[in-house]
Amino acid sequence: ALERTFSIIKPDATRRNLTGKINAMLEDAGLRIIAQKRIRMTQEQAETFYGVHKERAFFPDLVKFMTSGPVVVQVLEGEGAVLKNREVMGATNPANAEDGTIRKLFGESVEANSAHGSDSPENAAIEIAYFFAGAEIVG
Ligand code: CMP
Numbered sequence: 077a078l079e080r081t082f083s084i085i086k087p088d089a090t091r092r093n094l095t096g097k098i099n100a101m102l103e104d105a106g107l108r109i110i111a112q113k114r115i116r117m118t119q120e121q122a123e124t125f126y127g128v129h130k131e132r133a134f135f136p137d138l139v140k141f142m143t144s145g146p147v148v149v150q151v152l153e154g155e156g157a158v159l160k161n162r163e164v165m166g167a168t169n170p171a172n173a174e175d176g177t178i179r180k181l182f183g184e185s186v187e188a189n190s191a192h193g194s195d196s197p198e199n200a201a202i203e204i205a206y207f208f209a210g211a212e213i214v215g
Contacts, residue, residue, distance in 0.1 A: 079157040080110070080215075081194045082203035087145035088188035090114070095148055098178055098191065102152060105164045111151035111204075111213040117143050125206060134187065141187050149207045153215055158200055161193040 085098050099109060117125075122142040129135050152161055166177025170189055173180035183189040194200035204213070 078153065078155060079197055079200075080151055080153050080204060081107075081157040081161045081197075081200045082192075082207070083150040083152050083161060083194075084192035085148035085150070086188065086190055086192060087141060087147055088184050089182055089190040090146045090148060092182070094182055094190070098182070101164055101178055102150075102161070105154075105160055107152040107154040107157055107161060107164070108215075109150055110153045110215045111208050112148060113207075113212070114146050114148050115207075116146055119143055121206075125203070137187060151204050151208060151213050158194055158197055162195070165191045165193050 083102070085095055089095065089098060095114075102109065119139060122139040123130070126135065126138055126142070129138065132138075154160055164178055166173030166179040166183075168179070168189060169186040170179045170183030171186075173183065178191045179189045183191075194203050
């Protein structure tokens with residue numbers, strides 16, 4: 077079914093001017109970028125967005141990293157968009173990611189792994205609503 081997912085191009089990737097290359101990979105996979113904006117995440121936004129990880133040892137570093145530079149937040153639409161985006165991104169740890177994936181090509185570490193994608197349609201809806209108003213999404 078036609079589905080939507082939420083994506084972030086992370087600070088390590090914007091720093092290296094990789095936004096266009098990553099967008100081309102998403103589009104080549106059949107995903108349509110139906111909303112997109114470049115923002116500097118606030119500490120509060122990062123803490124809330126990654127709230128499920130707040131007890132994890134890596135949480136403070138994750139928040140610091142995600143607020144360290146610009147990110148590009150996106151809504152992607154396509155057939156099975158959640159899974160498709162996860163396939164294009166590859167495994168969370170770039171060392172374990174398949175060849176040809178965003179994280180394998182561009183990721184620097186498990187933290188600076190260039191991209192985030194929702195893990196389920198339910199979380200996608202929550203994540204999209206956190207960063208985008210309805211009128212900003214043009215499907
Ligand atoms: P992301 O998909 O954005 O969701 C949570 C993020 O935590 C994850 O990608 C990783 O970039 C980051 N992270 C940092 N350290 C770890 C770790 N040890 N295990 C899993 N995720 C980590």
